[in-house]
Amino acid sequence: MRMNIHFKNRVACIGAGLTLFRRRLFETPRELAWEAAKQALENAGMELKDIDCVVFGSAPDAFDGIHMQGEYMVDGAGGYKKPFTRVYVGGGTGVFSVIAGWWHVASGLCDKVLVVAEEKMSPALPHPQYVFHHIFDPITDKPLGVNLIWIFALEMHRYMYKYNIKKEDIALVSVKNKRNALDHPAAQLGAKITVEDVLNSEVLVWPVQRLDISPVSDGAGALILTSEEYAKQYTDTPVWIDGVGWNLDTTYWTNRDLAFPKYLYYAGKMAYRMAGIHNPRKEIDVAEVYDPFDYKELHHMEGLQLARKGEAPILTREGVTERDGDLPINPSGGLLGVGNPIAAAGIMKVAEIFWQLRKEAGKRQVAKDPTTGLAQAWGDLMQIGTVVIMRV
Amino acid sequence: MILLGRDVAIIGIGSTNYTPMTTEYSYKELMFEAALKAYEDAGINPRKELDALVTAAEDFWEGVSIFDEYIPDQMGAVLKPALTVSGDGLWGIIHGYMLVKTGYFDIVAVEAHSKASDIDNIMDVWRIALDPHYHRPIVDNVHMFAGLEMMRFMEEYNVSREALSMIVVKNRYNALYNPMAPYGTKTDIETVSNSEVVSYPLRKMDISEYSDGATVVVLASREVAEKYDKEPIWIEGVGWISDSPNIEEWDLACPSHVVLAASMAYSQANIDNPFKEIDLAEVDDRYSYREFQSLVALDLTNGYMMDELVFEGVISPSGELPVNPSGGYLGMGYPLEAGGLVKLYNAVVQLRGEAGPMQVGDVEKAVVMTRREFPSPSSAVVVLGR
Numbered sequence: 001m002r003m004n005i006h007f008k009n010r011v012a013c014i015g016a017g018l019t020l021f022r023r024r025l026f027e028t029p030r031e032l033a034w035e036a037a038k039q040a041l042e043n044a045g046m047e048l049k050d051i052d053c054v055v056f057g058s059a060p061d062a063f064d065g066i067h068m069q070g071e072y073m074v075d076g077a078g079g080y081k082k083p084f085t086r087v088y089v090g091g092g093t094g095v096f097s098v099i100a101g102w103w104h105v106a107s108g109l110c111d112k113v114l115v116v117a118e119e120k121m122s123p124a125l126p127h128p129q130y131v132f133h134h135i136f137d138p139i140t141d142k143p144l145g146v147n148l149i150w151i152f153a154l155e156m157h158r159y160m161y162k163y164n165i166k167k168e169d170i171a172l173v174s175v176k177n178k179r180n181a182l183d184h185p186a187a188q189l190g191a192k193i194t195v196e197d198v199l200n201s202e203v204l205v206w207p208v209q210r211l212d213i214s215p216v217s218d219g220a221g222a223l224i225l226t227s228e229e230y231a232k233q234y235t236d237t238p239v240w241i242d243g244v245g246w247n248l249d250t251t252y253w254t255n256r257d258l259a260f261p262k263y264l265y266y267a268g269k270m271a272y273r274m275a276g277i278h279n280p281r282k283e284i285d286v287a288e289v290y291d292p293f294d295y296k297e298l299h300h301m302e303g304l305q306l307a308r309k310g311e312a313p314i315l316t317r318e319g320v321t322e323r324d325g326d327l328p329i330n331p332s333g334g335l336l337g338v339g340n341p342i343a344a345a346g347i348m349k350v351a352e353i354f355w356q357l358r359k360e361a362g363k364r365q366v367a368k369d370p371t372t373g374l375a376q377a378w379g380d381l382m383q384i385g386t387v388v389i390m391r392v
Numbered sequence: 393m394i395l396l397g398r399d400v401a402i403i404g405i406g407s408t409n410y411t412p413m414t415t416e417y418s419y420k421e422l423m424f425e426a427a428l429k430a431y432e433d434a435g436i437n438p439r440k441e442l443d444a445l446v447t448a449a450e451d452f453w454e455g456v457s458i459f460d461e462y463i464p465d466q467m468g469a470v471l472k473p474a475l476t477v478s479g480d481g482l483w484g485i486i487h488g489y490m491l492v493k494t495g496y497f498d499i500v501a502v503e504a505h506s507k508a509s510d511i512d513n514i515m516d517v518w519r520i521a522l523d524p525h526y527h528r529p530i531v532d533n534v535h536m537f538a539g540l541e542m543m544r545f546m547e548e549y550n551v552s553r554e555a556l557s558m559i560v561v562k563n564r565y566n567a568l569y570n571p572m573a574p575y576g577t578k579t580d581i582e583t584v585s586n587s588e589v590v591s592y593p594l595r596k597m598d599i600s601e602y603s604d605g606a607t608v609v610v611l612a613s614r615e616v617a618e619k620y621d622k623e624p625i626w627i628e629g630v631g632w633i634s635d636s637p638n639i640e641e642w643d644l645a646c647p648s649h650v651v652l653a654a655s656m657a658y659s660q661a662n663i664d665n666p667f668k669e670i671d672l673a674e675v676d677d678r679y680s681y682r683e684f685q686s687l688v689a690l691d692l693t694n695g696y697m698m699d700e701l702v703f704e705g706v707i708s709p710s711g712e713l714p715v716n717p718s719g720g721y722l723g724m725g726y727p728l729e730a731g732g733l734v735k736l737y738n739a740v741v742q743l744r745g746e747a748g749p750m751q752v753g754d755v756e757k758a759v760v761m762t763r764r765e766f767p768s769p770s771s772a773v774v775v776l777g778r
Contacts, residue, residue, distance in 0.1 A: 008495050060457035061478075067452040067521035070478050071768035074634045081652060084634035084770065085487070086478045090458040096475065100487070107493035109630075134457040248445075248464050248474035266471055274496065380461040384474075 011105045012231030012238035013390065015044025015224035016351035021188045021339030024122045025218040029064050030076025032220040033118040036344070037078045040114065040222035045234055051224075053110040054079035056086040057097025057117035059342040059379070062131045064120050077116040090135070091292070091379025092246065092386035093117065094221070094346010098375075099244040099386060101225045111227045117343035118220035128216050135381065137251070149213070153205040155258040155382060156295045160207065162259040163310030165298075167207060171198035172316050173294035174211050177330050180323065181337020183363040186348070188339035189215050198294075214292045217339035221347030223354070239357045243275030243389035253381045264303030264378065264385030271387040272305075277372070280305045284389075285370035286356050287327070288349035290378045291334040300376060301329065303385065324367035331356060331364050346377040350388055357392045400492045401617035401624035402776070403499075404434025404610035407737050409572045410603040410724050413509040419454070422606035423505055424466040430608035431468070435620070436499060438468030443497040445474040448484035448504040448729050452517050455510070467503060467608075480504070481607065481733025482762050482772040486630045488611045498613045505606035506727035514602065522767050523637070535599060537766040539591030541644045542681045546593065548645035549688065553593070555699040556680045557584035560597050562702065563677060563716050566709060567723025569749045570738070574603055575723050584680075598680040603725020607733040609740075625743050628757075628777045629663070631656030635769035642769065650689035650763065653773045657759070658691075661775040667694040670775075672742050672758040673713060674735035677720035678765060683707075686761055687715065690773070714752040717742065732762035732772060743778050 017039025019025075019032055027035065033056070041048060056077045061069045070086025077084070087093070087100045094117045101115035121128040132148040159165065172195060181190035193211065201210040231238040247270065249256065249263035256262070268280070277283045287306060291297040298312035306327060307315050315321055321329035332338055332352035335345050353373035355361040376387045406429025408422050417425075431438050447463045456462065460476040463469070477483050481504030488500040511517060515533060522528040531537075545551065558581055567576030579597070587597040617624040631653035635642060642648075654666075663669050675686035684698045692713060693701060701707050707715035718724060718738035727734055739758040741747045756778050763771040 061451045062457045065520070066524065067517055068450055068478070068764070068768055071521065071634070071764065071770060072523065072637050074637045074769060079634050080636055081633060081648065083632045083653075083656070085483055085632065087487075088458070088476055088478055089460045100475075103487070103490045103494050106495075107490035109490055109493065131457060135461065136456075137462075138456065246473050246475065247471060248460070248469070250465050250470045251462050252465070263471060267473075270473065380458055383461060 009106050009108050010228045011102050011241045012226050012228060013223055013241060013354050014226055014231055014235045014238050015040045016354050017043055017222045018186050018348055018351055019220045020186050021217045021219040021341055023216055023218065029118055029120050030073060032120065032218065033073055033076040033116050036220035036222040037114060037116050040224050044224040046224060048078050051078060051082065051112050051114045053083040053104050053113045055097050055100045055104065055113060055115045056084065057088065057093040057343040058086060058119055059088060059090055059093050060131060062134060063124055063128065065123060073118065078114050089379055089384050089386065091342055092346065092377040092384045093343040093379065095350060095375055095377035095386040095388055096246060097343065098223060098350050098388050099246060102241050102244050105225050105227050111230050113225045114222060115225060116220065116222045117347040119341035119343045120218045121216045121341060122218050149205045149208055151382065152293055153208045156207055156293065158258040159295055159299055165313050167199060168195055169313035169317055170295045170298065171195045173291065173297045174198050174336055176322060177291060177334040177336040180331055180364065181333025184333045184338050187333050187337055188217055190333060190337050208293065212294045214335035214340035217341040219339060219341035219344040221344045221351055223347060223350060237358050239354050240391050241388060242391045243271035244387065245270030245274065246384060246386040248384045251381065253383065260309060261299060261303035261385060263383060264300060267385035267387045268304040271389050275389045283372055284374050285368060285372050286331060286353065286366050287329050287374040288332060288352050289329060289376045291330055291336050292340055294336060297329060297334065300378065304376060328366040331361065331366050349375040349377065353390050357390055398626040398628065399614055400489050400627045401612050401614065402609055402627065402740055403612045403617055403620050403624055404430045405737050405740050406430030406433055407572060407607040407734065408605045410605035410727055410734065411574050412601060412603055412725065414507065414604040419505055419507045420466045423503060426606040426608040427467050427503065430501065430610050434610040436610065441499050442469060442472060442501055444491055444500045445469040445472060446484045446488045446500060446502045447476045448479050448481045449476055450478050450729060452520060453511065453728050467501065480729050480731055480762055480764050480772065482736065482760065482774060483632060484733065485609060485736060485774055486632055486772060489627050489630055492611055492613050498616050500611045502609045502611065503606065504730040504733040506730045507604050508602035508728055509604050527767065533591065534766045535594060536591045537639055538679045539594040542594050542679065544644035545681050545685050549698055551684060551698040553585055554581050555702050556598065557581040558702045559677065559680045559683050560584045560722055562708060563720045563722035566717050567719025570719050570723065573719040573724040575601060575725055576719060594679065600678055600721035600726040603727045605727055605730060607730055607737050609733060609736060623744065623778065625740050626777050627774060629657035629661030629775040632772040637767065637769050639767055646685065646689055647771065649769055650686060650761065650771045653771050654690045657773040657775050663775065666691050667713060670713065670757050670759050671755040672739060672752060673715045674718065674739045674758065675715060675761045676763045677716055677722050678726055683715060683720065690759060690761060709752045717750055717752050732760065735762060736760045736774060739776055743776060
């Protein structure tokens with residue numbers, strides 16, 4: 001891996017689009033993808049014929065129930081008669097598809113790339129959680145009857161135990177994010193709730209309770225990435241992708257210390273090095289970290305060096321992570337508030353940073369004047385971290 | 393799109409043998425064997441020197457959701473940037489190529505594998521790929537699409553049944569010289585032409601059988617490749633295009649996605665007259681007629697009729713343009729997503745002049761092309777040079 005002085009082509013983000021995030025949307029996967037793509041194109045002032053390459057992101061095929069889902073989505077995602085690929089890294093796919101779009105441009109092979117991510121979780125019956133049963137090792141894990149909530153309960157417990165964190169502090173994340181989501185036009189679960197509501201909600205797998213978790217959602221998101229030359233043609237306010245990083249840990253999640261996400265630490269380091277960031281806590285102005293569960297926001301802040309180990313709950317309690325705080329985290333409302341259509345949720349995070357840096361976030365705009373933002377997602381078997389750093 | 397030049401080289405290749413059935417190994421062990429050979433060939437220590445790993449795989453072939461979870465350990469890529477492309481291995485190569493071209497990555501490994509023999513009901517899995525509303529209810533067998541395409545192609549390009557059978561005879565004979573290929577045999581036109589009808593005019597022997605195996609290719613930047621003791625093989629051009637997913641909208645005689653992908657790759661590689669400049673073609677031959685159809689779309693026929701190409705030996709290993717001297721899918725078996733990577737492997741072996749009895753003479757430039765199968769509307773083309 002080399003330092004950022006060697007970069008050849010700078011990559012800009014010039015448009016973003018997002019559909020509503022809802023459970024049981026009527027649109028087909030193709031329709032959802034196109035709705036988001038069209039918005040992004042209009043936002044950037046482009047037409048589909050201006051696009052060189054298309055990158056599509058979607059987590060497991062099993063949600064949409066279509067094998068080789070990328071191929072099925074070609075026209076919906078705008079890839080008709082264009083170079084088109086689907087990439088996936090599980091839950092991290094949303095932010096990862098932006099990284100894939102980045103290398104299409106950074107390699108010099110494409111100038112204008114449309115990145116689309118779509119997920120329709122709700123068709124899975126009786127519940128999408130059953131699909132997650134099939135992500136586990138068929139020999140060693142699956143016979144135990146595991147699902148995702150089960151292993152995240154293990155991780156949450158370990159995290160709470162190691163740093164002596166109280167559930168009340170973790171619940172604050174859910175309260176903050178759901179409140180932030182009230183201002184997001186696409187949000188599924190914006191709400192005014194209290195810490196007591198979280199602590200009194202139904203226990204799913206101790207210590208995970210219903211309000212600790214993001215919902216089942218359908219939705220799609222899209223971004224337009226271009227080379228420096230074209231960015232200047234289309235807009236006066238491009239947002240630059242200055243750093244990307246991703247890192248995959250071992251399959252054997254049972255052999256890791258669950259209290260600290262080492263893979264994310266490495267992914268963050270890669271992105272920081274590329275962007276020339278030495279002190280992330282000081283230099284990052286606003287961050288969208290992945291929060292499918294409330295403790296994950298804290299966990300990921302520590303992995304990204306935005307807080308010291310065990311410090312994230314304290315920052316949250318002190319209001320540092322609020323929109324008007326010193327380090328606003330998830331001003332969009334995150335997955336807990338806006339919704340979690342897996343891959344699309346990652347694009348939602350990058351799009352939020354795009355809007356925040358362009359000062360177009362409206363009521364969600366953070367109080368400080370942000371110049372550097374970070375979006376992150378996480379996936380597979382608690383295994384991969386994907387990071388994008390953007391600047392104006 | 394801009395002109396590219398020689399920035400990315402192939403410095404290592406490794407592959408298991410391809411077999412109709414692998415009861416003794418898991419896919420992880422197959423991947424490990426191929427990776428070990430490739431890293432050995434490249435002379436690298438993956439734990440220290442590998443910058444990124446690209447795997448090409450599809451969940452439903454593997455029987456798990458989010459297959460990306462299962463790739464790092466056996467590839468020596470734990471705690472490294474690793475990703476999965478849902479596509480054929482050739483798309484993996486294209487993404488690895490772009491990663492190196494960004495300037496941030498020096499050594500990238502690309503992996504693809506097949507464990508088709510583990511899939512009990514492979515035709516049902518193919519059917520799940522069909523549009524759930526329009527196609528799935530009426531299509532029992534995806535070979536039906538091949539039947540339609542074959543009919544249309546034979547009509548448009550005036551191809552005889554014998555010429556198609558001869559492709560099968562040629563490729564399966566070529567495979568006899570390929571130590572990795574399981575389906576090598578001496579057969580004749582009569583046997584192929586009289587084999588059982590699957591979807592008229594497609595017959596059983598027109599279709600390649602499935603095979604298992606894994607292949608790994610190591611890509612490197614120019615700086616690294618120039619320090620390397622073997623002669624590097626350069627990636628000179630890449631192209632990949634998807635058409636409409638609705639099969640009724642395709643040009644069944646000559647697939648436009650292959651034509652577009654080829655022109656993208658040729659323009660990057662500065663190729664004006666493909667037939668003259670290219671010495672070897674490893675092209676899609678999942679079905680017998682596909683080999684002709686691929687040559688037409690890749691502009692590699694030089695005005696010959698299809699029957700002339702095969703009966704006058706133009707595309708035989710000793711001909712003007714050797715096509716699939718490895719035996720292609722008909723001889724090697726169709727290894728699902730590993731298909732393109734196996735073809736690339738065989739092209740690299742030829743370019744290096746290490747193909748032994750398979751060697752077709754001095755190869756300077758080769759083209760590798762594969763399609764993803766029905767109902768996929770996608771194809772990829774890679775031009776390699778010495």
